[in-house]
Amino acid sequence: MRAQTRQGLPSPTRRQQGGGRRRAVSAAAAAALVIGVMTTGVLTPSNASASASGSAASARAAATVRPDAVQRALNVLVRDDGMPAALASVQDGDGRTRTYTAGVGDLATGSKVPRDGQVRIGSNTKTFTAVVVLQLVGEGKIGLDTKVDDYLPGLVRGEGIDGRNIKVRQLLQHTSGLPDYGVHVDDDEIRNRYVEPRDLLDIALRYKADAAPGETWGYSNTNYVLAGLIVQKVTGRPLAEEIDRRIIKPIGLRHTYFPAPGEMTIREPHPRGYHRNPADGPLRDFTEMDPSFGWAAGQLISTNSDLNRFFTALLAGRLLPAAQLAEMRTTVPVGTSGLGYGLGLTSRPLSCGGVYWGHGGDIAGYETRGGATDDGRAVNVAVTSIPTDDAATQHVKDAVDRALCG
Numbered sequence: 212m213r214a215q216t217r218q219g220l221p222s223p224t225r226r227q228q229g230g231g232r233r234r235a236v237s238a239a240a241a242a243a244l245v246i247g248v249m250t251t252g253v254l255t256p257s258n259a260s261a262s263a264s265g266s267a268a269s270a271r272a273a274a275t276v277r278p279d280a281v282q283r284a285l286n287v288l289v290r291d292d293g294m295p296a297a298l299a300s301v302q303d304g305d306g307r308t309r310t311y312t313a314g315v316g317d318l319a320t321g322s323k324v325p326r327d328g329q330v331r332i333g334s335n336t337k338t339f340t341a342v343v344v345l346q347l348v349g350e351g352k353i354g355l356d357t358k359v360d361d362y363l364p365g366l367v368r369g370e371g372i373d374g375r376n377i378k379v380r381q382l383l384q385h386t387s388g389l390p391d392y393g394v395h396v397d398d399d400e401i402r403n404r405y406v407e408p409r410d411l412l413d414i415a416l417r418y419k420a421d422a423a424p425g426e427t428w429g430y431s432n433t434n435y436v437l438a439g440l441i442v443q444k445v446t447g448r449p450l451a452e453e454i455d456r457r458i459i460k461p462i463g464l465r466h467t468y469f470p471a472p473g474e475m476t477i478r479e480p481h482p483r484g485y486h487r488n489p490a491d492g493p494l495r496d497f498t499e500m501d502p503s504f505g506w507a508a509g510q511l512i513s514t515n516s517d518l519n520r521f522f523t524a525l526l527a528g529r530l531l532p533a534a535q536l537a538e539m540r541t542t543v544p545v546g547t548s549g550l551g552y553g554l555g556l557t558s559r560p561l562s563c564g565g566v567y568w569g570h571g572g573d574i575a576g577y578e579t580r581g582g583a584t585d586d587g588r589a590v591n592v593a594v595t596s597i598p599t600d601d602a603a604t605q606h607v608k609d610a611v612d613r614a615l616c617g
Contacts (some may be wrong), residue, residue, distance in 0.1 A: 266432030280617065284311035284610035285592075292603035294326045294594040295494065296482040300515035301614045302523065302589040308516060311587045314595075316482040318494070325480035327514045329466055330593045331502060333572025335518060336511040337435050341383050341555025342525065343453050344438050345535040347534050347569050352445050355380040355554075356537065362441045365568050366412070379441065382434040383554035384543060388422035390415050391431035396504055398488050398497075398575045405473055428543050432508040435555075439507025450507055462524045467513040475499045478514055484576020487594040494596060497576040509574055515581070519589035522569055522582050525556075540568070542594060557582070563616035573597045580607050590614035 227504040296314035312324035347353040359382065360368055360374035367374030372389065381387040392415040415433040422429060437565055439450045446453055451469035459467050466479060486497035502510045513521075524530055531539065542551030542558055549560040558566045559582070569582020569591075578598065583590030592611055598604045 225585065228557070254456055280613045281309075281311055281590075281610065282313070284606070284613050285311055288594055288606050288610065289314035290379065292598065292600075292606055293494075294388070294596055294598075295485050296322060296595040297592065297610070298328060298330070298482065298515055298594075299590060299592045299610065299614060300327055302516075302519045302583075304587040306587065308519070310315070310516065314482075318483065318485065319496075324482050327466075327516050329477050329479045329481040329512050330577045330579060330595070331477070331484065331574045332518065333433075333505065333509045333574035333577065334510050335513070335570045335572045335579055336507065336509045337572075338525070338555045338570045339454050339458055339511060339521075340435050340438050340450070340507045341539065342441070342530050343442050343450070343457055344379065344383060345531050345539055346457055347442065347445055348538075349535045350530045353379060353441065355383075359437060359441070362444050363437070366440075367437065368600045369415070369416040369419065371423075371428050377424045379438070380538075380554065381600060382438045382441075385430050385434055385552060386428055386430070386543065387431070387434055388420045388424050388426060388429065388588055389431050389433045389437075390418040390421055391429075391433055392436070393432040393508075399485065401504045402497070402500045402575070403475075403505075405501050406506075408436050408440060408506050411504065411506065412440075428545055432505075435508035436506060442507075449605050454511075458521070458530060462520060462529060464517045465512065465515045467511060468522070469511055470502055472503065473501070475501050482595045486575040487596070487599060488575075490599045500575060502574065505574060509572060515579070515591035515593055518579065518581060518591040519583065523587055523589050526568055526583050526585055527587075561616055567611075567615055568601065578607065581611050584615060588615055 281299055281301060285299060288294045288297040289356060295310065295318050296316055299311040300308060301311070302308045310327045314324060316322045316324040316328070344353060348355055356378050358375055359377045359379065363374060365379065377387045377389070392411050394607050395414055395418070412433065412453060421431070442450050442453055454469055458464070468478070483496055484498045485494040487494060495600060528536060539554040539556050540558070542553040544550070545552050551558040555570070556568055557570055558568055560566050565584065567582040571580040572578070575597070577593060577595060579591060579593045581589070583589035590611055592614070594607060598607060
């Protein structure tokens with residue numbers, strides 16, 4: 212749900228995280244660090260015929276992704292930054308995938324990190340929501356420059372806030388000026404509470420607008436709650452169902468799902484997620500939680516490999532018509548880091564030149580970062596606690612960059 216300030220996207224709940232010191236990992240985690248775990252997986256038909264000894268093509272792929280560099284980057288996250296676990300999935304341009312782990316999956320038991328385990332993917336959910344909206348745009352059911360009030364009449368009203376002046380495009384691009392309900396939510400208070408989407412909107416509307424529509428870029432989870440409500444109004448179906456039938460099933464995301472109301476656990480093998488609240492407090496197991504406060508902005512659960520599949524399919528035009536994909540990739544600048552934000556999709560510069568497209572997300576217990584390039588390379592990295600200092604945040608970014616640049 213959260214996209215980090217230190218990575219170019221303001222975090223609605225960084226109030227809990229800023230300035231925290233690095234923490235020493237548990238004895239179990241420290242023991243696991245000495246040997247980083249790297250495994251290779253066979254995930255595509257083109258790789259299924261590779262011989263046991265490895266072909267010239269697989270050797271080239273291995274040289275391209277530099278598995279040693281990726282493993283070292285994950286080891287740094289565990290050893291130096293106190294992450295209980297770090298996981299990565301790296302896909303080369305031919306679709307061959309390698310998965311990596313470091314640390315431990317459970318601080319209490321010292322158990323291994325599940326290979327390509329499921330994690331809560333936070334604000335990566337926004338890209339899924341944006342794709343559904345843009346599919347409906349392509350079908351002529353939603354207009355990007357149509358006002359929110361046309362779909363949700365009278366619903367969006369507040370101090371300096373009027374749905375008659377806000378365009379759907381501005382929701383997806385975070386230029387609506389709407390206040391972010393996320394900055395007014397405490398993780399511990401809502402951990403065991405189911406929240407309706409309209410309740411999230413009501414929280415935001417207690418506060419005045421951050422800016423006039425179209426005036427400036429400002430990250431707000433409220434935008435995506437409204438986008439999700441528009442999807443439901445137009446289709447007459449739950450957002451989760453639309454994401455499942457329009458995205459998850461067509462491209463074969465076998466380990467991705469939208470948790471059902473009241474579902475607090477993670478269904479498949481997963482590393483435990485840990486959280487600090489306040490930011491300088493101890494790590495606490497936060498794996499079980501009600502994610503409804505994220506909804507269209509941050510509720511999905513997935514794996515690194517499924518996220519790679521999603522972003523490569525998106526960039527390859529398998530989810531959107533060309534016109535809507537072009538709209539999605541039309542960005543506005545965010546800060547001075549070279550980050551651009553489109554319609555639920557970011558572009559980030561690579562140290563080796565060019566950019567990659569993705570999103571990233573934070574939700575209590577997990578952080579995910581990554582994306583894909585236009586030539587089919589993809590990487591996603593997950594850690595099992597949200598970084599609380601600049602160094603750790605940079606190290607997550609470095610892991611993505613090393614995997615894509617070699």
